[in-house]
Amino acid sequence: MFTFACLGLLFLPACVTSAASIRGTRDGRRAKGENLDDLSLLSEERHAPAHGGASRYLLTRKRRLIAHEGVMRTLIIRVTDGDGKQPFSDARRESDTWFGTYSNNLSGNANSMASLYDQCSGGKLNFVPATHSDLVNGVLELTIPDKLTGLGMNAAGELVRAQFNALNPELGIEFDAFSIILPEGVTGSGGIAGKPGQYQYYGGTADQSLEVVMHEFGHNIGFHHSGVAGEGTYDDNHDLMGCCAGAQQMCFNAAKSWYSGWYNGPEREGHVDVSHFDAPGQWWNGDLVGLDDYLTGNFDPADHGLLLRTKGGLYTMFNRMKGVNAGVKAYRDEVVIVQQWGEGGESDVMAVLGAEQTRYTFSADYYDFDVEFELCEISIPPVVTGPLIEIRGTASQSSTALNFGASLAIDGNLDQTWAGRSVTHTTGDEEDMDPWWALVLDDVTEVEHVRILNRADGCCSHRLNGAYLELYDEGDEIIFSRNLGTADDVEDVYLGKVFTVKKVQVKHHGIRIVSLAEVQLFAPLVDARTGMSAHQPDYARVLTWISRGGEPQISCETSLAPTQSRAPSLSPTYTFQPTIYRAIPSDVTLLRDNSPCISQINPINHPDRYKCLIEPTNFSNKPGKWVRACF
Secondary structure, eight states, X not given: OEEEEOOOOOOOOOOOOOSOEEEOOTTSOOOSSSSHHHHTTOOTTOOOOSTTOGGGTSOOSSSOOOSSOEEEEEEEXXXXXXXXXXXXXXXXXXXXXXXXXXXXXXXXXXSOHHHHHHHHTTTSEEEEEOOOTTOBTTEEEXXXXXXXXXXXXXXXXXXXXXXXXXXXXXXXXXOXXXXXXXXXXXXXXXXXXXXXXXXXXXXXXXXXXXXXXXXXXXXXXXXXXXXXXXXXXXXXXXXXXXXXXXXOSOOOOXXXXXXXXXXXXXXSBOXXXXXXXXXXXXXXXXXXXXXXXXXXXXXXXTTEESEEEETTXXXXXXXXXXXXXXXXXXXXXXXXXXXXXXXXXXXXXXXEESSSOOEEXXXXXXXXXXXXXXXXXXXXXXXXXXXXXXXXXXXXXXXXXXXXXXXXXXXXXXXXXXXXXXXXXXXXXXXXXXXXXEXXXXXXXEEEEEEEEEOOSSSSGGGGTTOXXXXXXXXXXXXXXXXXXXXXXXXXXXXXXXXXXXXXXXXXXXXXXXXXXXXXXEOOOBOTTTSSBOOOOOEEEEEEEEEBTTBSOOOTTTTOOXXXXXXXXXXXXXESOSSSSOOSOTTXXXXXXXXXXXXXXXXXXXXXXXXXXXXXXXXXXXXXXXXXXXX
């Protein structure tokens, strides 16, 4: 099965590359005596290992790319055909688009494919260059005898596949995913990918587009297209499977995110599943946080959800425009409800809840009930931070250019310009692969927030794109890591909880430059009442319930879903009726804390009911074994 994505882009002439070159022949054997300088890299005695099966060595259609997690060795095959025609982009630019090898300087993108998947998955999915003596930064230059001009992308890709498969049992290049970049003259401009699968073909200038490459790898994972109900297949502009030019700092919609499996770990369960609700009167009311708050740890599964699944194949999320999702193209800071049937299905935007619309009713002929939604509140509190920590420690870096040393990032000078002479700078050459800047503190220190002042003089702020912030404990074990993505002039990283830190490191992979104006650390800001962090996430409070014929009528007010908090309220609310059902005598007033009510369905022992915690009374074990009375 194939899926297609096309995007018109600028024409870019081909360039000369330094990547190793391999030639195929009509009978599938490697040509001898051609491109001797490149072929000297090969070993005539090297063969593919016998163990592990052919899937690591042959370009096949059958293998699913991944189980959505892991380290994926990725091979780029840049093709020159029998007429000498090459792709529009050179090998260095291909590697930069896929892996950010050259700090995105050559690709011109805000992120690399590998960096953006790393960010969106919370570090669970990592694409790395395949390694081999015949590859340069993951790219293989392959010359084939076939003339590809006039062929479609699929036919041309099949010829390349056959040539490589004849060569690689001897070469032994191992990979988990592969991308074939077709030369000028192949008809069509866009991408073709297996869904699911491990391959993509690119024609025209599509390989220069981060958006197209992200889209095609999404198909490999198993994602289908994302559209808008009643409009088009590609019209969901808050999802990379439906979006558009310039979508370089955003992720996927609620349905794709649910099936990715990236957000339902045992310690941070982001899934809220009420898809079993099918009886009128069943309801859920809770807070959905944005993706960035979830990924940075500003999330408590006892208080928050990330993704909500309900009946009707409906998936809901708060599309907060922040951090990893700061460049989202549509429905910014609104609640988006999409429909998708099954893991590999297409999705459609069904409703967007925000200032203009706060309620949505889903009805279908195949249900005898409706699924109702109401947006109760969107909360984006002001940013708060603890006191600035006076840094006492030693800074170092992997290399130094022009005497712009590591200590300039902790000198207290906040000037972010090169002219101010307070910006660090590594050399950015091949002798300083994977550059870094590090601060070792004199004493372990409690840190909740790190601020990185980037260079901001209009020249080189992009150099920090895709860098990693890492924190280490006293035993030099890493305790926090985050990809900074598209770096801002001032990059605030809220850690989500308090870390006891001995070392702070900012690092890059590949041939990069690390350039920092200042690094600041902030102590925890503690709520005096609760003793916990005062930094709270942004959220959207959403109510969903099942109705039939418009009944029951539940709203944010009448459901009386209590405000959730990390600790009981000091001023509990008075209520005469904690649920929509009249089950409390009219002369009884309950004083309730802020714990959420619990829906209990048990037709054997008692009618369906809701339990709500109230202020402690005398001990009672009727009904149940709750220390507090319940009705």
